Amino acid sequence: MAGLMYKCPRTRLPVGASALCVFVLCWLYIFPVYRLPDEKAIVQGVLMQQGKAWRRNQTAVTVFRKLLEDCCNPGQLFAMTRQNSPLRKNLWYDGEFLYSFSIDNATFSLFPQVSKHLVPLSLSSSLVDYIAHRSGCGKKIDHAEFVMRCNLPPLSAEYSKDVGSKTQLVTANPSIIEKRFQNLLWSRKAFVDSVKVYNHSYIYMPAFSMKTGTEPSLRVYYTLADVGASQTVLFANPNFLRDIGKFWKGKGIHAKRLSTGLFLVSAALGLCEEVTIYGFWPFSVDLHGRFISHHYYDNVLPDSGFHAMPEEFLQLWFLHKSGVLRMQLEQCEDPLSQPAA
Numbered sequence: 001m002a003g004l005m006y007k008c009p010r011t012r013l014p015v016g017a018s019a020l021c022v023f024v025l026c027w028l029y030i031f032p033v034y035r036l037p038d039e040k041a042i043v044q045g046v047l048m049q050q051g052k053a054w055r056r057n058q059t060a061v062t063v064f065r066k067l068l069e070d071c072c073n074p075g076q077l078f079a080m081t082r083q084n085s086p087l088r089k090n091l092w093y094d095g096e097f098l099y100s101f102s103i104d105n106a107t108f109s110l111f112p113q114v115s116k117h118l119v120p121l122s123l124s125s126s127l128v129d130y131i132a133h134r135s136g137c138g139k140k141i142d143h144a145e146f147v148m149r150c151n152l153p154p155l156s157a158e159y160s161k162d163v164g165s166k167t168q169l170v171t172a173n174p175s176i177i178e179k180r181f182q183n184l185l186w187s188r189k190a191f192v193d194s195v196k197v198y199n200h201s202y203i204y205m206p207a208f209s210m211k212t213g214t215e216p217s218l219r220v221y222y223t224l225a226d227v228g229a230s231q232t233v234l235f236a237n238p239n240f241l242r243d244i245g246k247f248w249k250g251k252g253i254h255a256k257r258l259s260t261g262l263f264l265v266s267a268a269l270g271l272c273e274e275v276t277i278y279g280f281w282p283f284s285v286d287l288h289g290r291f292i293s294h295h296y297y298d299n300v301l302p303d304s305g306f307h308a309m310p311e312e313f314l315q316l317w318f319l320h321k322s323g324v325l326r327m328q329l330e331q332c333e334d335p336l337s338q339p340a341a
């Protein structure tokens with residue numbers, strides 16, 4: 001560190017470059033290079049628990065809920081509502097350093113009145129992310145009352161045995177709207193058709209995390225409203241996302257940003273009575289050492305400097321072991337031996 005500090009002022013760099021140098025030092029300071037937990041050790045730890053019956057621990061659930069309630073109030077704040085985001089309120093983008101926005105009339109009118117009743121407490125929920133390939137968990141997932149999914153995943157018949165088909169809430173990152181639907185600047189039919197599989201679900205969008213995400217998110221809202229689609233767009237509340245980020249940072253997750261999956265698990269733990277998560281397995285081999293793809297539908301890895309998947313996994317695994325939520329890692333049914341019933 002001292003060596004670096006010494007070098008910077010000595011080289012005669014223009015002002016811009018020395019500013020960059022200072023910035024790099026700050027960056028190193030905020031995000032120190034630390035040792036990632038060893039993948040093999042984690043998998044070993046998980047294997048040791050296999051076969052042990054999972055038991056829900058109501059005390060632990062209550063304690064953890066209280067923590068979430070105190071830091072982040074998911075029940076009230078997970079989505080933007082007229083109540084928590086009143087007209088002309090100034091809000092800061094949670095994924096940017098310097099931008100804020102003021103809620104104007106047009107945007108305000110897109111919010112539901114209050115968040116109560118959006119997700120009735122007392123529900124059991126299934127959360128599906130990443131791989132669930134050959135898991136045979138479809139029926140079990142659909143058995144939950146409230147099913148949440150990440151990032152507009154495909155739900156075609158070929159996957160339903162593994163991931164089910166029911167959805168009550170699905171997240172959509174603005175970047176996916178850009179990549180897959182040209183930001184809805186041209187024809188919107190492909191988008192409208194592709195979300196039909198989600199039936200009457202909420203489409204939960206972090207519209208106010210990055211400045212570039214706001215317009216595509218609003219376009220999603222108007223597109224669906226204009227065609228009278230059965231899905232309803234909810235905007236993630238940037239204050240909620242920021243608080244959840246701080247909460248997990250306090251527990252030792254060093255990432256520039258949490259994954260959508262962890263945001264959603266946090267919301268679910270605050271909103272639903274029972275939470276089961278499927279496919280939250282960030283490693284490239286399964287419990288039997290077989291190579292697996294990252295998402296069940298592709299193998300696109302998240303930007304490695306951006307999220308901290310093994311650490312997120314460890315936190316969730318800890319919650320599983322403490323009986324707060326259930327993490328399904330094993331196959332539910334052997335897909336090969338399923339009767340044709």
Ligand SMILES: *[C@@H]1O[C@H](CO)[C@@H](O)[C@H](O)[C@H]1NC(C)=O
Pocket residue numbers: 057058059060063322
């Ligand atoms: C349940 O959780 C509480 C609080 O974390 C803990 O004190 C207790 O030992 C746990 N009970 C069982 C049976 O594991």
Ligand SMILES: *[C@@H]1O[C@H](CO)[C@@H](O)[C@H](O)[C@H]1NC(C)=O
Pocket residue numbers: 105109
């Ligand atoms: C805001 O919207 C409401 C309802 O759409 C409308 O009645 C009101 O006149 C608008 N106010 C302004 C300042 O545009």
Ligand SMILES: *[C@@H]1O[C@H](CO)[C@@H](O)[C@H](O)[C@H]1NC(C)=O
Pocket residue numbers: 165166167197199200
């Ligand atoms: C979609 O909704 C219809 C009517 O509400 C229902 O019959 C159907 O089973 C739902 N499909 C899924 C996949 O949930």
